[in-house]
Amino acid sequence: MTTAILEASGLTKTFGATRALDGVRLRVAAGESVAIMGASGSGKTTLLHVLAGITAPDSGRVIFTPPTGVVDVTALGERDRSRLRREQFGFVFQSGLLIPELTAIENVALALMLNGTSRGEAEHQASGWLTALGLAGLEQRRIGQLSGGQAQRVAIARAQVTGASVIFADEPTGALDSHTSTEVMDALLGSTVGQGHTLIVVTHNDEVAARCSRIIDMRDGLVVGERVPA
Numbered sequence: 001m002t003t004a005i006l007e008a009s010g011l012t013k014t015f016g017a018t019r020a021l022d023g024v025r026l027r028v029a030a031g032e033s034v035a036i037m038g039a040s041g042s043g044k045t046t047l048l049h050v051l052a053g054i055t056a057p058d059s060g061r062v063i064f065t066p067p068t069g070v071v072d073v074t075a076l077g078e079r080d081r082s083r084l085r086r087e088q089f090g091f092v093f094q095s096g097l098l099i100p101e102l103t104a105i106e107n108v109a110l111a112l113m114l115n116g117t118s119r120g121e122a123e124h125q126a127s128g129w130l131t132a133l134g135l136a137g138l139e140q141r142r143i144g145q146l147s148g149g150q151a152q153r154v155a156i157a158r159a160q161v162t163g164a165s166v167i168f169a170d171e172p173t174g175a176l177d178s179h180t181s182t183e184v185m186d187a188l189l190g191s192t193v194g195q196g197h198t199l200i201v202v203t204h205n206d207e208v209a210a211r212c213s214r215i216i217d218m219r220d221g222l223v224v225g226e227r228v229p230a
């Protein structure tokens with residue numbers, strides 16, 4: 001395997017009496033697409049959140065190695081984790097995380113503006129991503145005026161516009177019919193691993209997982225296996 005962009009070891013996380021992660025070890029190579037599968041409650045979303053620095057684990061480490069250096073995500077305070085997420089990671093969740101009152105282009109541009117890019121430049125770059133994702137002409141629509149698949153492609157544009165090296169997706173096609181789901185996966189894979197970036201996707205959907213380069217199986221807070229899709 002080539003250089004690991006993310007390496008996790010000994011991850012544990014308990015919520016009350018529930019042990020959501022029970023000692024997870026995982027290595028993700030740069031440019032991979034990894035699907036995390038497993039029954040409901042097996043710890044998939046918790047793992048995604050810990051890898052992405054959204055949730056701090058109780059113990060264990062997450063090391064992120066972008067081309068610019070080595071970052072111990074688990075050693076960072078909340079402020080630095082938040083900055084890391086804004087600058088290095090992108091997120092695509094089932095419900096989008098888009099702001100319904102804003103237009104498609106404003107939602108995408110906002111990710112850049114939060115990092116200090118001027119509005120004009122941010123909208124210029126946002127427009128390029130929306131076009132690349134097949135949304136030319138829909139830039140001024142509010143999110144509620146888009147279909148589920150179109151809204152997910154806006155979310156993908158927003159996750160990518162900052163040049164994120166790792167994209168974390170949680171059930172990105174969960175609310176979509178199978179045809180739209182295929183289109184959204186095309187967009188997600190094309191704009192991430194297609195550009196040499198890394199994709200980690202939590203999914204219950206076998207077809208989504210089959211499009212990834214590797215499948216990780218979780219059970220009871222543990223990685224219990226891994227497969228390469230046929």
Ligand SMILES: Nc1ncnc2c1ncn2[C@@H]1O[C@H](COP(=O)(O)OP(=O)(O)OP(=O)(O)O)[C@@H](O)[C@H]1O
Pocket residue numbers: 015016018019020038039040041042043044045046047
């Ligand atoms: N914030 C929280 N507070 C309390 N319990 C939590 C919290 N987050 C997760 N859990 C519990 O931890 C366990 C793992 O949850 P997690 O969401 O990681 O599972 P999952 O595999 O992603 O499930 P699903 O497929 O249903 O989304 C579950 O038992 C869940 O109820």
